Amino acid sequence: MSVTLNQQAGIGTLSISGNFTFGIHREFRRLSEQALDDPACKQLDMDLAGVQYLDSSALGMLLLAREKAAAQGKQIRLKGATGHALQILQAVKFDQMFELV
Amino acid sequence: MSSHSLSILIVDDTPTNAKQLEAVARKLGHHTILAGNGEEAIARFQSEQPDLIFLDIMMPVMDGITAARHIRALPSEKWTPIVFFSALDQMQDIVRGLEAGGDDYIVKPASLHILRAKINSYARMLSLQREARANAEELRNWRMDAEEQSRLGAHVMSRLTDASGLRDPMIRHFNMPAETFSGDLLCAARAPGEVLNVLLADAAGHGLAAALSAMPLTQAFYSMTAKGFPLPSIAEELNRKLKSILPPDRFVAATLAAIDVRNQTVEVWNGGNPDALFLNARGEVAMQWASNHPPLGILPDKLFSGMTETVVFHEPGDLVLCSDGLTEAENPAGGWFSIDGVRDAMSQARGSEARFSSLLQGVMDHLGGHPGRDDISALLVSVPIDRRRQIRFDTPTPSHQGHLAEWRLDLSYGAQELRYIDVVPAVLGFVTQIQALKAHQGALFLIFSELFNNALDHGLLGLDSATKSWIGGFELYMRQRGERLAKLRTGRIDIAFQLHQIDSRAVLDISMTDTGPGFDFEKRLNNPDALGAGNELAYGRGIALVKNLCGQVVYSGNGNKVWVRYVVSDLIVESEEAEVETATQHSDGAGDDTDLVMF
Numbered sequence: 189m190s191v192t193l194n195q196q197a198g199i200g201t202l203s204i205s206g207n208f209t210f211g212i213h214r215e216f217r218r219l220s221e222q223a224l225d226d227p228a229c230k231q232l233d234m235d236l237a238g239v240q241y242l243d244s245s246a247l248g249m250l251l252l253a254r255e256k257a258a259a260q261g262k263q264i265r266l267k268g269a270t271g272h273a274l275q276i277l278q279a280v281k282f283d284q285m286f287e288l289v
Numbered sequence: 290m291s292s293h294s295l296s297i298l299i300v301d302d303t304p305t306n307a308k309q310l311e312a313v314a315r316k317l318g319h320h321t322i323l324a325g326n327g328e329e330a331i332a333r334f335q336s337e338q339p340d341l342i343f344l345d346i347m348m349p350v351m352d353g354i355t356a357a358r359h360i361r362a363l364p365s366e367k368w369t370p371i372v373f374f375s376a377l378d379q380m381q382d383i384v385r386g387l388e389a390g391g392d393d394y395i396v397k398p399a400s401l402h403i404l405r406a407k408i409n410s411y412a413r414m415l416s417l418q419r420e421a422r423a424n425a426e427e428l429r430n431w432r433m434d435a436e437e438q439s440r441l442g443a444h445v446m447s448r449l450t451d452a453s454g455l456r457d458p459m460i461r462h463f464n465m466p467a468e469t470f471s472g473d474l475l476c477a478a479r480a481p482g483e484v485l486n487v488l489l490a491d492a493a494g495h496g497l498a499a500a501l502s503a504m505p506l507t508q509a510f511y512s513m514t515a516k517g518f519p520l521p522s523i524a525e526e527l528n529r530k531l532k533s534i535l536p537p538d539r540f541v542a543a544t545l546a547a548i549d550v551r552n553q554t555v556e557v558w559n560g561g562n563p564d565a566l567f568l569n570a571r572g573e574v575a576m577q578w579a580s581n582h583p584p585l586g587i588l589p590d591k592l593f594s595g596m597t598e599t600v601v602f603h604e605p606g607d608l609v610l611c612s613d614g615l616t617e618a619e620n621p622a623g624g625w626f627s628i629d630g631v632r633d634a635m636s637q638a639r640g641s642e643a644r645f646s647s648l649l650q651g652v653m654d655h656l657g658g659h660p661g662r663d664d665i666s667a668l669l670v671s672v673p674i675d676r677r678r679q680i681r682f683d684t685p686t687p688s689h690q691g692h693l694a695e696w697r698l699d700l701s702y703g704a705q706e707l708r709y710i711d712v713v714p715a716v717l718g719f720v721t722q723i724q725a726l727k728a729h730q731g732a733l734f735l736i737f738s739e740l741f742n743n744a745l746d747h748g749l750l751g752l753d754s755a756t757k758s759w760i761g762g763f764e765l766y767m768r769q770r771g772e773r774l775a776k777l778r779t780g781r782i783d784i785a786f787q788l789h790q791i792d793s794r795a796v797l798d799i800s801m802t803d804t805g806p807g808f809d810f811e812k813r814l815n816n817p818d819a820l821g822a823g824n825e826l827a828y829g830r831g832i833a834l835v836k837n838l839c840g841q842v843v844y845s846g847n848g849n850k851v852w853v854r855y856v857v858s859d860l861i862v863e864s865e866e867a868e869v870e871t872a873t874q875h876s877d878g879a880g881d882d883t884d885l886v887m888f
Contacts, residue, residue, distance in 0.1 A: 280560075
């Protein structure tokens with residue numbers, strides 16, 4: 189599993205691959221805060237295309253990032269989720285809380 | 290290095306040698322103990338418990354090698370280095386010393402620098418050893434502490450979650466925690482009108498933190514169920530409660546279900562849990578409720594929806610709720626049990642007990658002896674078709690007081706309140722505060738909710754209960770009810786309760802008047818077929834039930850007024866031996882002061 193951050197033209201992209209679980213919470217938190225704290229970053233995309241599995245702690249991390257983003261008037265989008273990851277996001281109705289693209 | 294002072298045992302029969310070592314050790318700030326031979330060395334070792342020993346080999350009484358063997362044979366909790374300090378300089382002497390339990394060997398004479406360096410080196414090692422021991426000790430204390438807290442936590446948690454409701458004969462359940470604590474929580478309780486409410490909650494994560502997150506649900510679930518609140522209101526309250534208590538990254542997936550055997554409905558709210566299934570007698574999935582909402586504790590009140598899905602069942606079956614620990618239980622190859630696995634495990638078995646065991650066995654086989662990664666829980670409700678017309682409540686206890694305090698309550702609800710207040714539980718909350726009525730909560734709930742729902746649904750909302758008898762009609766009825774209630778702007782329902790004494794009986798009169806157009810009660814209720822077996826299933830059942838419980842039911846006005854009398858108890862004034870009768874047996878009271886339709 190890995191987390192990487194790319195920033196381009198005001199959009200930060202946090203790419204997560206492998207199992208999105210508590211094991212990556214430090215990296216996830218560090219990089220999402222880095223992006224959200226950067227005034228140049230207007231929007232943060234979570235690229236979930238490489239995620240095979242995500243659990244409830246991953247959902248918690250996304251909610252926390254969403255809260256932080258909202259406080260700064262920024263948006264978080266969830267990108268490219270497929271298979272199990274997409275099923276989970278739909279089951280918990282995250283499509284009502286995040287923009288799913 | 291810590292400048293911790295060592296206590297050093299110096300064993301030598303030559304005072305000059307001993308003095309030399311003693312001088313070096315003291316200069317470095319250590320404390321010394323002297324012994325002149327092996328026997329003395331053992332005695333001083335036992336009494337003084339030194340940190341380090343310098344041991345000569347050739348000595349009278351007992352030589353150093355023998356002394357080292359003895360010392361090593363003694364039970365000891367810590368490592369005490371033995372350094373041989375001897376004039377014997379042959380290879381075999383050195384080997385013999387080390388084999389006897391020595392840690393080091395210095396040949397005499399040795400320079401002061403070497404002795405100083407050796408002592409310093411052992412002081413460092415011993416200080417590391419001390420640190421490691423202290424850490425191990427601390428860890429042991431932490432662990433004992435944690436185990437104690439765990440034990441206490443598990444005890445309190447089990448008491449708090451131990452619900453007699455789960456011992457309902459309709460319910461089977463299991464809950465296998467991944468750790469000491471399960472973040473899965475199961476609750477079940479009967480609402481006053483015999484409806485069975487169940488809750489299966491799965492807090493994010495597992496262990497104590499998860500168990501704590503789910504905890505606040507129990508109290509709200511039980512108290513609201515006991516008061517007869519509808520499922521959507523319970524879901525809203527549970528969400529509100531968790532939202533206010535939990536941090537933003539914590540939430541609780543939950544399935545709430547209300548099983549109403551009398552009306553043959555199953556109502557479900559599913560937020561984030563696997564599909565709830567209803568398996569019919571043939572083992573087919575007759576109904577399925579997918580997650581329709583986010584888990585509890587995420588959305589603020591105004592965005593949250595407690596909207597449930599209600600389905601009418603026409604055959605008996607088993608309602609199955611589970612946590613994702615069950616569907617995501619992995620076999621050794623990493624494959625999930627899945628919702629299909631849940632269905633398949635049960636579909637071949639006949640009867641709830643067999644189904645439940647097959648499900649449990651199925652998941653155990655799937656796990657292949659490994660523990661689950663997450664808490665695994667499931668709850669199965671056997672749902673019967675029960676065509677009883679009579680509802681029996683516990684025999685009311687006779688009141689031993691000679692006189693009953695009379696009591697009256699008048700309430701009037703306008704459209705505004707009717708739109709958002711759960712009138713039935715709110716009103717019964719008051720009414721059952723009256724001591725004499727406490728034991729009658731169940732019967733009063735049924736009577737009052739039937740009368741109130743008739744007044745609201747038919748009187749003010751103009752719904753036709755015949756709709757319910759069509760296929761898919763119940764769902765249509767519920768949808769229309771929701772839509773019309775949301776639009777209700779005029780209308781009023783007046784309610785009056787009066788508790789008083791008639792002859793030797795305590796009775797509760799309930800009357801209800803709505804501002805709707807009423808109905809042709811004479812025609813409808815005098816029609817012998819109206820309450821016949823066929824129609825009773827679809828409508829009229831509510832009134833039949835009220836009649837069954839009350840004995841006297843009187844309609845008047847345009848049919849927009851109804852009055853009922855419920856017998857609370859026989860007052861025992863003189864004869865203590867008076868027979869106690871159940872409320873349902875007092876159906877003889879025909880002679881009331883009205884000339885209206887009466888059952």
